[in-house]
Amino acid sequence: MMSLKEVDLLSISIKQYVYKLKAYSTLFYGLLLAQIITLFFSLNGISHMSSSNGELSVSVNSYSASLVIVFSFFWILFAAIQLTTKQYKKIENPLVTNRISGNLSNIGFLMTACVFGGITSSLVGVLLRIIMYFTFDRSQIISDEFILAFSDLLLGISVAILYMVLISGMGYLTGMLTKVSMAFVIIIPAVIIGISKAYADIFQSLIKFFTLESSLPLFALKVIITSILMFGVSILLSNRGEVSQ
Amino acid sequence: MSRVLSQILLFLIGIAIVFMFKFKRPKFYRPLSWKLNVLATGLYLGVLIMLVPILYMLPAKDFIKTVESKDQAIASSLNLMNNLYNQHFPTEGDLDKLEGVYKNSCQTFKVDSSKLSFDLQPNIGNYPILIERKDIDDGEIDVSTYVTAQYVGEVNFTKRLLPPAITVKNGMLSLRAPDRQTFEFKQFNIDFTMAQFDNQNSSIHEMSPHFSNQIIVIRVPQSLEINRGVLGDRIQII
Numbered sequence: 001m002m003s004l005k006e007v008d009l010l011s012i013s014i015k016q017y018v019y020k021l022k023a024y025s026t027l028f029y030g031l032l033l034a035q036i037i038t039l040f041f042s043l044n045g046i047s048h049m050s051s052s053n054g055e056l057s058v059s060v061n062s063y064s065a066s067l068v069i070v071f072s073f074f075w076i077l078f079a080a081i082q083l084t085t086k087q088y089k090k091i092e093n094p095l096v097t098n099r100i101s102g103n104l105s106n107i108g109f110l111m112t113a114c115v116f117g118g119i120t121s122s123l124v125g126v127l128l129r130i131i132m133y134f135t136f137d138r139s140q141i142i143s144d145e146f147i148l149a150f151s152d153l154l155l156g157i158s159v160a161i162l163y164m165v166l167i168s169g170m171g172y173l174t175g176m177l178t179k180v181s182m183a184f185v186i187i188i189p190a191v192i193i194g195i196s197k198a199y200a201d202i203f204q205s206l207i208k209f210f211t212l213e214s215s216l217p218l219f220a221l222k223v224i225i226t227s228i229l230m231f232g233v234s235i236l237l238s239n240r241g242e243v244s245q
Numbered sequence: 246m247s248r249v250l251s252q253i254l255l256f257l258i259g260i261a262i263v264f265m266f267k268f269k270r271p272k273f274y275r276p277l278s279w280k281l282n283v284l285a286t287g288l289y290l291g292v293l294i295m296l297v298p299i300l301y302m303l304p305a306k307d308f309i310k311t312v313e314s315k316d317q318a319i320a321s322s323l324n325l326m327n328n329l330y331n332q333h334f335p336t337e338g339d340l341d342k343l344e345g346v347y348k349n350s351c352q353t354f355k356v357d358s359s360k361l362s363f364d365l366q367p368n369i370g371n372y373p374i375l376i377e378r379k380d381i382d383d384g385e386i387d388v389s390t391y392v393t394a395q396y397v398g399e400v401n402f403t404k405r406l407l408p409p410a411i412t413v414k415n416g417m418l419s420l421r422a423p424d425r426q427t428f429e430f431k432q433f434n435i436d437f438t439m440a441q442f443d444n445q446n447s448s449i450h451e452m453s454p455h456f457s458n459q460i461i462v463i464r465v466p467q468s469l470e471i472n473r474g475v476l477g478d479r480i481q482i483i
Contacts, residue, residue, distance in 0.1 A: 025282035032289055046434070051397075053456045056406070056426040058397050060452040064434040116290065123293035125436055126300050133303055136431055142400055143308035146433040148300065152443065159438035216442050 009101055016092070016105035023091045024109055027079050031117055034071040035124050042067050042128055063132065065125030069160055072121035076164045080110055080171025084179055103235045110168040118161030122153065155216070162223045166210065169230035176234040309430065311399035318345025318401070319455055322393035326458055329373050334483040336377060337389060337462045345394035349459075350408035354386045358416025361386070361465060362472040363480060365420050372409070372420070374461045374480045376471060386413055387464040395457035402428060403457060411461075420461070 042065055050059035082088055083106045092102055129146060177184040196203040213219040312318075321344045328335065340346055363374075390408040394401065407423035432452060435443065465471065473480045 022279035022283075025279045025286070028282065028286045032286070045431075049452050051454045051456075055422060056428065056456075058428045058430070058454045060397060060430045060432050062432045062434055062452070064436060066434075066436050066438075069436055069438060116286065120290060120293055122436065122438070123290075123296065126296045127293060129433065130296055130300055130303070132431065132433070137429075138307035139309070140429050141308050141431045142311060142398075142433070143305055144311040144399065144432075145435050146308060147305055148435070150297075150301070152435065152439050153297070155442055156436050156439040159441065160436075163438065211441065214442055219442075 009104075013101045013104040013108065016101055017108035020091070020105050020109045021112060024083070024088070027082070027113070028116065030079070031072060031075045031113075031120070034075050035068050035120060038068045038071045039065075039124055039128060039131075043131065063128065065121070065128050068124045068128075069121045069163075072117045072160070073163060073167050076110070076113060076117055076168045077171040079113055080168040081175040081178075083110070084172065084175030099238045100235060103231075103238055106172070107231055110172065111165065114161050114164035114168055117164050119157050122156040122160050125156070126153070158216070159219070162220055163210075165227050166223045169227040169234075173230045173234045173237075176237040180237055309400055309402075312401045314344070315394075315396055315399055315401065318394040319396065321345040322457070325393060325460075329460070332481075334375055334481055336483065337464065340389075340391050340460065340462065345403075346460075347392050347403045348389055349392050349404070349406060350388075350390045350411075352388045352411055354388065354413035354418075356384045356386060356466060356469060357414070359468075360416050360470045360472050361413075362417050362474060363420075364417050365479075366422055371479070372459045372461050374420075374463065376480060376482045377462060377464045378467055378482070379464055380467060382466040382468050384466060386418070386466070386469075388413075388418075389462045389464075391460040391462065393457045393460070394455065397428070397430060397454040398432065398452035400430060406457065406459075409459065409461070418463070 042063060045061040046064050046067060047062040048059065049062075050057060052058070089102075126148065129148065132141065132146075174184075174188055177188065210219065210222060213222060325335065325340075325343060325346060335343075341348065388411050390411075392403055392406050392408075395403040395406055405426075405428065407426060409423060410419075410421040412419045412421075430452075434440075471480075471482060473482075
């Protein structure tokens, strides 16, 4: 009986996931737009250095696709928050659903979005290199880092996906908290700003916990555990909301 | 200025697109079936994936290569300038052997007078001028210019530096500085997602420049009289 229930939950969640993948597919246009706009910004360079000694001047323009990845992170954050809003919940109405299957299908959709966003945001770096190759004077391009090792590309994709999973967990939890009480709309930014100002060390340690991790397996473990915790708390909050309603 | 304008333009385009979607949402979204959305996103992903093999097929021969032995070259150059400051002058043969020091011109002039005087342009810079007497009177003045290591970040562009223009006429050696040279480089930094695991503290490389010095070595016939004039401190006979 128990296993039958679990299978039902899983199959319902998968059906909802497929349904939501179709229903929320317009969300991906936001990502495409963000990536294309930031690609154009990135073509202007992210930093500029110039120096002169009177007889000659040297200038170095630095380029990177990091901005594209950062904007993709913003996109997944807002997408995760949006999934918890009433407007998106309405899409579930035609389906036979409960809170858990609804959450699982949402998480499934977010994971798909993370994989898509992680792959495309890293590959825009390849597009940026190709545009630079054909439009810039190649005798000015420094080969170091321009020639991207395939292993580095795969590493970049994996890390971008993991960061997006982490950020989507944060966004989903934030959305759920604001569903529990609208007061969290003010409390969450206040807490973040407060901790960053009053307990800057703790706040920085929290960020460094992820950003300074130089071992990929450890980083993946940290992200997966933190994300499971955040999504788990989100599901619990969602169930609590169901009882209170 | 053009960069600022282009960024403002892009920002405005972004705002316009966002507003267009916001207010025209029903007209835009309703006709868009999920199939069309999947097709558009799949096409986008497909094009990006197709670019990966294209990137690896592009020839990289025109690019600027970085070097590993920068520190040694700079140390050697600084040591040379320090020796010159302390009146320890190298011969042309010594300069040819030094790492990081590059001979960027070599000219020979016929002697047209029994004396050699100097005319240095005021903005020529503090080029040390070393005069070496030959063992013979061959009636020729050999002028070589050397340049010490010139780097920006890990890029060695010493060989791109132009030498000063040198002429010898009526016993007067004239030095004219080349026109102001401008070098532009484009550095690609790997994404922070890769840099975090690539043993790099920052995704932005240190690109501070190390400026070079030019040294002029003049080899004169044994009997040629040298008139250093008021420039005695800059012209050294070795």
